[in-house]
Amino acid sequence: MKLARPALLPVILALLTGVALTTALDLWLARLQLRQGQARLAQTARLMTVQLEARVQRFDETLRALRGAFIANPELDRATFAAMLDQHNFLTRQPGFLMLTFVRHVPAADLAAYLAGLAAVEGLDPDSLQARPPGARPAYYFTDYIYPSNTATRRYVGYDIAAQRDTLQFIGFIRDRNLALFSAPLRFTQLKGQPLGYALYYPVYQRGMPLDSVAERRTAFKGLLVIAFRSNDIFDWVEDQLPGGASMALWDTGHSLAPGARTAPVLLGRRGERGAAEVHAEALADLPGRQWRAVLDAPAGGQGDRLWVWLLGGSMTVALAILAARRHPAPAAVPLEPAIPLAPSHAEPDFGLALLQAVDMVSEMVVVRDASHAIVYGNRAVRQRFETPQLPLLGRRDALWSASELVLLAGPVEKRVLQRGMDDGREYHYAVTLLPLREPAGYSVTMARDISRGRARDLELTGQLQRLTELLDVACDWHWTQDAEHRLTGLSEPYFQKKQIDMTQLLGRRYWEFSDGGISSAQWEAHKRTLAQQLPYRDFVFVLELDQHRVVVSLSGRPCYDPAGRFTGYRGVGRDVTAARQAQEALLLEKTRTDAILDALADGVVTTDPHGLVQYFNPVAAALLGWTEDETLGKPIERCLMMVDVETRLPLPSLPRQVLGADGPGHRQRKGVLLNKFGLTFSIHESVSRITDPADRMLGVVVVLRDETHWVGGEGDTL
Numbered sequence: 001m002k003l004a005r006p007a008l009l010p011v012i013l014a015l016l017t018g019v020a021l022t023t024a025l026d027l028w029l030a031r032l033q034l035r036q037g038q039a040r041l042a043q044t045a046r047l048m049t050v051q052l053e054a055r056v057q058r059f060d061e062t063l064r065a066l067r068g069a070f071i072a073n074p075e076l077d078r079a080t081f082a083a084m085l086d087q088h089n090f091l092t093r094q095p096g097f098l099m100l101t102f103v104r105h106v107p108a109a110d111l112a113a114y115l116a117g118l119a120a121v122e123g124l125d126p127d128s129l130q131a132r133p134p135g136a137r138p139a140y141y142f143t144d145y146i147y148p149s150n151t152a153t154r155r156y157v158g159y160d161i162a163a164q165r166d167t168l169q170f171i172g173f174i175r176d177r178n179l180a181l182f183s184a185p186l187r188f189t190q191l192k193g194q195p196l197g198y199a200l201y202y203p204v205y206q207r208g209m210p211l212d213s214v215a216e217r218r219t220a221f222k223g224l225l226v227i228a229f230r231s232n233d234i235f236d237w238v239e240d241q242l243p244g245g246a247s248m249a250l251w252d253t254g255h256s257l258a259p260g261a262r263t264a265p266v267l268l269g270r271r272g273e274r275g276a277a278e279v280h281a282e283a284l285a286d287l288p289g290r291q292w293r294a295v296l297d298a299p300a301g302g303q304g305d306r307l308w309v310w311l312l313g314g315s316m317t318v319a320l321a322i323l324a325a326r327r328h329p330a331p332a333a334v335p336l337e338p339a340i341p342l343a344p345s346h347a348e349p350d351f352g353l354a355l356l357q358a359v360d361m362v363s364e365m366v367v368v369r370d371a372s373h374a375i376v377y378g379n380r381a382v383r384q385r386f387e388t389p390q391l392p393l394l395g396r397r398d399a400l401w402s403a404s405e406l407v408l409l410a411g412p413v414e415k416r417v418l419q420r421g422m423d424d425g426r427e428y429h430y431a432v433t434l435l436p437l438r439e440p441a442g443y444s445v446t447m448a449r450d451i452s453r454g455r456a457r458d459l460e461l462t463g464q465l466q467r468l469t470e471l472l473d474v475a476c477d478w479h480w481t482q483d484a485e486h487r488l489t490g491l492s493e494p495y496f497q498k499k500q501i502d503m504t505q506l507l508g509r510r511y512w513e514f515s516d517g518g519i520s521s522a523q524w525e526a527h528k529r530t531l532a533q534q535l536p537y538r539d540f541v542f543v544l545e546l547d548q549h550r551v552v553v554s555l556s557g558r559p560c561y562d563p564a565g566r567f568t569g570y571r572g573v574g575r576d577v578t579a580a581r582q583a584q585e586a587l588l589l590e591k592t593r594t595d596a597i598l599d600a601l602a603d604g605v606v607t608t609d610p611h612g613l614v615q616y617f618n619p620v621a622a623a624l625l626g627w628t629e630d631e632t633l634g635k636p637i638e639r640c641l642m643m644v645d646v647e648t649r650l651p652l653p654s655l656p657r658q659v660l661g662a663d664g665p666g667h668r669q670r671k672g673v674l675l676n677k678f679g680l681t682f683s684i685h686e687s688v689s690r691i692t693d694p695a696d697r698m699l700g701v702v703v704v705l706r707d708e709t710h711w712v713g714g715e716g717d718t719l
Contacts, residue, residue: 010324018317025313034278037298041246041281045296048238048248049285052294055237056200056287058094060180063202063225070102070222071207078121078145085147096233098188098197099153102145102204103161103224111140118144118158137162141171141224155190161226166261173258174201175221176214181289184261185252185268188230196268197230200288231268238294246298247272255403257289268292284404286415291403364449371442373397373406382448401432401448409436409444417448429455476573482557483569486510486531495576505546511555517542518552534559534567541577552578604705607691610698612637612660624684624705626677641703643672643686655688656701666690674705683709 069084070076081102085091090100106114141162146153162168166184174181180202187194202225205211209220234250242248252266278299285292359366365382369375378386378393386400387393399405401417413434418427430448437443472479481490488506496503511517512524519542530537536558544551557572595616598605604621608614614632622628627640643652652672659668669687676682685706691699 011321014321014324015317018313018320022313022317037279038281041243041279041296041298042283044241044243044246045281045283045294048241048294048296049283049292051238051241052234052285052292053287055096056182059097059200059227060202060288062090062094062100063180063200063227066100066225067202067204070204070225074207081145082147082149091148096237097227097229098233099156100147100225100227101143101156103141103226104144105221105223106140106142108138108140114142115158118142137168143226144223152191159190170258170261171201171224174203174224176217178203178205178211178217179257179289181258181261182256182287184256184263185266188228195230195232196266197228197233198290199226199228201226235269235271242272242296243298245272246296249295251293251295253284253291253293253403253407255291255399255406257399257403261289282410284407284413286402286404286417288418289403291407364447367400367405367446367448369405369444369446371440376443401430401446402434404434405444405446408442409434411436416451428452472573477576479571479573480555480557481560481569481571484567486570489569499549499551501546501549511542511544515543515545517544519543531570541581550578551576552581604703604707606637606641606703606705607700608637608656608660608703609700610660612656612701614640615700621705624674624676624682624707626680637703640677642675643670643684644675644681646671646673646683649673655686656703659688659690659701660698671708682707 066084073080085100104114140160143156143159143161146157162171170181170183173179180200183199183201185196185198188197203217204222204225205217205220206222210216211220231250235248238248247270249270250268252263252268254263254265256262279297281296283294285294360379362379363381365385366377366379367375367382368377375394375396382400383393397406401419402415404413404415415432415434417430417432419430428450429452431451432449433447435445435447437445478492478495480488480492483489487508487510489508491503491506493503512528517524523542527537527540536556538556540555542553544553554575554577555572556574557570560568560571562568598616598618601618601620604618604624606614606617606621606625613634614637617625617629617632625632625640632640637656638654641654641656643655644650645652652670655668655670659665667687667689669685671683671685674682674684674686685708687704687706688701689704690701693699
């Protein structure tokens with residue numbers, strides 16, 4: 001179609017409009033993609049720092065538990081120390097560390113005797129154990145116990161960790177304040193390559209001594225529990241969270257609560273692919289007395305991800321141009337509506353004084369710092385907590401709760417801080433929030449809330465949950481949940497992992513869908529009726545067959561309901577009773593075999609319980625006595641067994657009763673005449689023996705009746 005010259009204008013305008021709109025959409029999507037990538041990377045950085053803090057928290061709890069062991073057992077030796085950690089499977093439950101040591105505080109007066117004893121126990125050359133640097137010091141600190149003990153860690157046996165003045169100052173700070181703190185970055189000089197790493201120190205005090213003042217803590221100080229790890233170990237804690245194509249750098253900011261551990265910022269290492277980075281994120285990890293910064297860089301996404309925008313925009317532009325060419329629309333002016341004038345704003349009242357009064361009255365502690373990190377404001381709560389006549393609050397530049405107070409914040413930071421009071425020695429838990437201010441530049445606000453009571457409740461609930469879990473592990477092999485349709489929705493893993501059973505075969509299915517379970521259809525129907533009526537049940541036993549596994553299980557369950565009273569399913573416990581079933585079957589088989597043997601004997605056999613009540617007699621005994629099984633079982637043996645003297649025909653005392661007596665012999669025998677139920681007499685050799693268990697507890701007696709003559713009539717004539 002040939003267009004007239006004046007018609008080219010709308011076509012050109014349509015093409016330019018389409019290109020402009022497509023370009024704008026591409027730029028908007030690029031910015032959106034960048035913001036999303038930035039948000040994801042920031043979330044990943046925060047997740048990594050949370051994982052770092054959680055891992056360190058677990059190490060801190062482990063050291064606290066070990067300190068309790070030292071307090072409970074002041075004579076704890078290195079063998080018990082290692083056995084206790086092995087028993088708790090520490091290497092598997094807390095991986096990612098180099099070694100855990102007990103560093104003993106050795107006064108100078110005891111130095112020679114201690115080194116001689118250590119060399120004798122460890123089989124070392126006494127000359128290799130010496131204080132560094134040589135010379136008199138008030139006290140020395142030697143690595144005494146080491147776990148795990150291997151070629152690398154044994155190089156530190158008898159190692160004097162306090163070789164530097166800064167280290168002595170750092171140990172004294174920990175000892176005087178009873179705090180668990182991180183060391184400054186250190187080199188493991190005894191290891192190949194001298195890798196960079198850290199150590200977490202926890203003070204240990206002697207049992208029963210007061211710790212209320214600094215002087216008392218120095219007197220009671222026994223040593224340090226130290227857990228050390230290399231910088232490579234730290235990256236292993238979080239490297240699996242690093243996105244593809246991203247890189248991570250971990251820095252030590254250099255800030256520390258202890259004066260002897262403050263350093264310049266140190267790069268601990270980098271991981272990941274270092275390429276062109278479009279998004280950048282940072283997050284702080286607050287550790288006990290130390291702070292790390294995780295720096296992540298990653299691409300936000302390639303241009304190819306937005307190719308569809310240009311394809312769609314180009315198609316729509318061409319379509320718009322064709323439509324404009326066909327219609328030859330005349331340009332029309334579109335009048336713009338006049339802007340609505342805004343009313344002049346009223347002058348806002350000054351709320352500064354009222355705001356300060358309100359902040360001063362709140363129970364939370366609020367601190368404002370200037371760009372040099374000096375405190376310029378603190379409300380009443382923080383003044384009561386930290387201010388003393390000798391140490392005013394305003395102007396202080398040290399951290400009150402966290403090292404994050406002394407760095408330039410990129411955004412809000414929330415922390416949980418454990419602090420020990422210098423006056424009373426109590427542990428205080430705080431929820432700390434740090435906020436950077438836009439104006440004035442560099443200012444920050446720190447808000448802290450005492451959550452010690454809530455923390456105590458949380459610890460109590462955690463302890464109760466742990467005790468419940470331990471009791472549950474002892475009482476059953478696994479626990480399970482079912483939905484309202486009786487399909488399995490959850491199973492605890494340890495039992496199935498130990499048996500190498502794939503749990504996915506069970507989840508989403510009902511028990512009766514696997515096999516008949518080795519029970520009758522009537523038993524299954526009875527169980528289904530119990531479930532339909534939403535009744536609890538106990539010890540429902542059937543056979544579960546999975547792959548090559550055949551397990552006899554016993555289930556117990558109770559119905560569950562939501563807050564509205566609607567039935568949601570069952571939850572309960574399961575036990576593997578395969579061994580008990582096999583033992584029961586073996587016992588039944590052995591009983592059957594024994595009964596067959598006894599039934600085949602030519603002698604009469606009767607057994608009783610410890611009270612002399614009949615439990616069993618074989619067919620020969622039944623024929624001799626003349627009594628049926630229903631008439632004798634559970635009855636005293638004297639009722640069916642009556643022996644008389646051969647000559648006088650007077651009743652003889654019960655031989656089983658004599659053996660059953662506490663002081664009776666273990667075995668007795670005699671000859672006599674048996675008078676049975678029908679008045680018939682037999683010349684019997686009666687033998688009675690005691691039945692005992694492996695602990696020599698009496699279980700009853702066994703009576704053997706041997707018929708030595710033919711039947712004899714009432715007058716003694718032989719028949």
